Amino acid sequence: MNITFVSYEVAPFAKVGGLGDVVGTLPKFLQKKVDSISVIMPFHKIVEKNIEKYNLPLEKIDENLYPFSHSLKYPFSVFKSVLPETNVPVYLIKNENLFSTEDVYEYPHPEHQTSYFCDASLSLIKNLLPDVDIIHVNDWQTSLIPVYLRNNYRDDEILNKKATVLTIHNLGYQGIFSPDTLNVAGLPGYLYNIDALEFFGQINFLKGGILFSDVINTVSKTYAEEIQTEEYGYKLDGVLKIRNEDLYGILNGIDYDSFNPQTDKLIPHNFSISNLDNKIKNKLALQEQLNLPKKENVPVISFIGRIVEQKGIDLISEIIDYLTLLDIQIVILGTGDKKYEELLIKYQNKYPDKLSINIKFDLELAQLIYAGSDMFMMPSKYEPCGLGQMYSMRYGTIPIVRYTGGLADTVKEFSCENNKGTGFGFYEYSSSNLLISILKALNIYFRNNDCWKNLIKNAMSSDFSWDKSADEYLHLYKKAINKKNC
Ligand code: ADP
Numbered sequence: 001m002n003i004t005f006v007s008y009e010v011a012p013f014a015k016v017g018g019l020g021d022v023v024g025t026l027p028k029f030l031q032k033k034v035d036s037i038s039v040i041m042p043f044h045k046i047v048e049k050n051i052e053k054y055n056l057p058l059e060k061i062d063e064n065l066y067p068f069s070h071s072l073k074y075p076f077s078v079f080k081s082v083l084p085e086t087n088v089p090v091y092l093i094k095n096e097n098l099f100s101t102e103d104v105y106e107y108p109h110p111e112h113q114t115s116y117f118c119d120a121s122l123s124l125i126k127n128l129l130p131d132v133d134i135i136h137v138n139d140w141q142t143s144l145i146p147v148y149l150r151n152n153y154r155d156d157e158i159l160n161k162k163a164t165v166l167t168i169h170n171l172g173y174q175g176i177f178s179p180d181t182l183n184v185a186g187l188p189g190y191l192y193n194i195d196a197l198e199f200f201g202q203i204n205f206l207k208g209g210i211l212f213s214d215v216i217n218t219v220s221k222t223y224a225e226e227i228q229t230e231e232y233g234y235k236l237d238g239v240l241k242i243r244n245e246d247l248y249g250i251l252n253g254i255d256y257d258s259f260n261p262q263t264d265k266l267i268p269h270n271f272s273i274s275n276l277d278n279k280i281k282n283k284l285a286l287q288e289q290l291n292l293p294k295k296e297n298v299p300v301i302s303f304i305g306r307i308v309e310q311k312g313i314d315l316i317s318e319i320i321d322y323l324t325l326l327d328i329q330i331v332i333l334g335t336g337d338k339k340y341e342e343l344l345i346k347y348q349n350k351y352p353d354k355l356s357i358n359i360k361f362d363l364e365l366a367q368l369i370y371a372g373s374d375m376f377m378m379p380s381k382y383e384p385c386g387l388g389q390m391y392s393m394r395y396g397t398i399p400i401v402r403y404t405g406g407l408a409d410t411v412k413e414f415s416c417e418n419n420k421g422t423g424f425g426f427y428e429y430s431s432s433n434l435l436i437s438i439l440k441a442l443n444i445y446f447r448n449n450d451c452w453k454n455l456i457k458n459a460m461s462s463d464f465s466w467d468k469s470a471d472e473y474l475h476l477y478k479k480a481i482n483k484k485n486c
Helices: 018-033 045-053 110-128 145-153 179-187 205-212 219-228 237-242 276-290 313-323 336-352 363-372 386-392 405-410 431-447 447-462 466-485
Strands: 002-006 034-043 059-064 076-082 090-095 134-138 163-168 202-204 215-218 246-250 300-304 329-333 355-358 376-377 399-401 425-428
Touching: 002 110, 018 134, 018 145, 018 466, 034 110, 034 329, 034 447, 059 110, 076 110, 110 179, 110 205, 134 145, 134 300, 134 313, 134 466, 145 205, 163 205, 163 466, 202 205, 205 237, 215 219, 215 466, 219 246, 246 276, 246 405, 276 300, 300 363, 313 329, 313 336, 313 405, 313 431, 329 363, 336 355, 363 386, 376 386, 376 431, 386 399, 386 405, 386 447, 399 405, 399 431, 399 447, 425 431, 431 447
Parallel strands: 002 034, 002 134, 034 090, 134 163, 163 215, 215 246, 300 329, 300 376, 329 355, 376 399, 399 425
Antiparallel strands: 059 076, 076 090
């Protein structure tokens, strides 16, 4: 079986969120289970910096290739690198006109950039990877690939044999544009149709991916159920229900080699279940780095992620005033909605000894926060899978979550009575529920040290490695091939 992933983000070449982590890691675990695997991504501006930073190889392998259908007739070059610590080739599509902005998602016409990338990827596959069996596309940015295949390349002897898998990492982002985008993309006008890409007078790239892929999956079982409801379906619940038989949920994993508190080079003090004293040294290092009072018995509660309402930042903001009355410290790292960034900075100026607000993207600091905090908040409004809660558990930091999507599938409510469970959480989206869960955690932290240590041990021994999920992906690929052939 030959597989190629197509994605806008691939860590460490370009990572903005969980998508980058997943596509940067999953191929490593599939490598030993399939005949060949590769990755295709745009040569974003940031890629060059990261190739240098991580000392990765880079060679130009082709130039003057063209997309087949797209109306933007720019040529593209193909560069080749490799996923760190693997033999998995990464093919980078380069065109200075289209992939030259600092930010991966900042572009005046994302519909032109993404549709060009989709068609160019198919040109790359036909020219350089003709034996690929499965094209695994990710999110709306690559959702036009199955649309081109089923509509433009039905008679192409190489491309018409490819099966497609679409992974939805976040249904909240769909790629909705004006209908004339079909012309620019070189797609047939008949796709402006309620049974195809039409969506409330616009066209919707993700809808195209859902309707034209052989199989679809999302990144947790609970989220796969939730997105078929009106509450979580972002107006695509009806379309997802149509594809219900081909819709699966496979939980993301995390890379246990890179995210290992015993060997992690990004944290000052390595630790393990049997040496938790060193975890406290990381807390002191974190407090020192962030100019918080160095107090080992004061619990540090953290948040890392996009500062947007999806992540429950509105709930956190609502209770910050109250939280500062407690003997705790709060650390926040993230970027996002200006309104919340400014509000959080205001709070930091008001309570400098209690709060550390870090508005930036900083992987090193993130690692120290995972290792040095006591608790980690993720009160998401919705959460397809979520990685932060898994990283924090791996580092003995207790998650406090809203039980939705992948958070519901990975965090189990802790009880001192039977010492079972890995964290704390609530169901109904409200700041008072978040506060109650935090107070529950603090109560055990302050009053029952043995119980808290058991909780840390439970969290650290949870298994979120990729191996199990990689096997589930193999089944999914077989289903896609069967579906394609029937
Ligand atoms: P999403 O993909 O919805 O943004 P996830 O929890 O699935 O959320 O993944 C987010 C990933 O990005 C995690 O690995 C998290 O540690 C990382 N991350 C998010 N914001 C930052 C930041 N400001 N600095 C460093 N890492 C970040």
